[in-house]
Amino acid sequence: MSLPLSARIVAAAFTVSGTAHLAKPEVFESLMPRWLPRHREVIVGSGVLELACAAGLAVPATRRWAGYASAALLVAIFPGNVTMALDARGTGKPAWQAATFARLPLQVPLIRGALKAARSA
Numbered sequence: 001m002s003l004p005l006s007a008r009i010v011a012a013a014f015t016v017s018g019t020a021h022l023a024k025p026e027v028f029e030s031l032m033p034r035w036l037p038r039h040r041e042v043i044v045g046s047g048v049l050e051l052a053c054a055a056g057l058a059v060p061a062t063r064r065w066a067g068y069a070s071a072a073l074l075v076a077i078f079p080g081n082v083t084m085a086l087d088a089r090g091t092g093k094p095a096w097q098a099a100t101f102a103r104l105p106l107q108v109p110l111i112r113g114a115l116k117a118a119r120s121a
Helices: 005-023 039-058 060-088 094-102 107-120
Strands: none
Touching: 005 039, 005 060, 005 107, 039 060, 039 107, 060 094, 060 107
């Protein structure tokens, strides 16, 4: 069974984001919720999880677990996205502020895509 387009989008987003988390973890440190300990380890770990989910979505035998894991990961990283959006308000960069807030509702179709992939397995 072929991978639904929405799941391909999730896999592509996780591939790009996971690679960025591993290549430049320092970029994400200021985005971490202050209450969360061990920022660097969480950033690297989330990058590894994103890459694992992307790979899992591509393989029919692992698509079900990868779809559910992807949806859970998207829910788990949402507080970081909210923190980034709130912190962007003070940057004086309207385009950046708009982008960080605009990506928040995009979590919903990404989660739907991940769940669709899980159900398509």
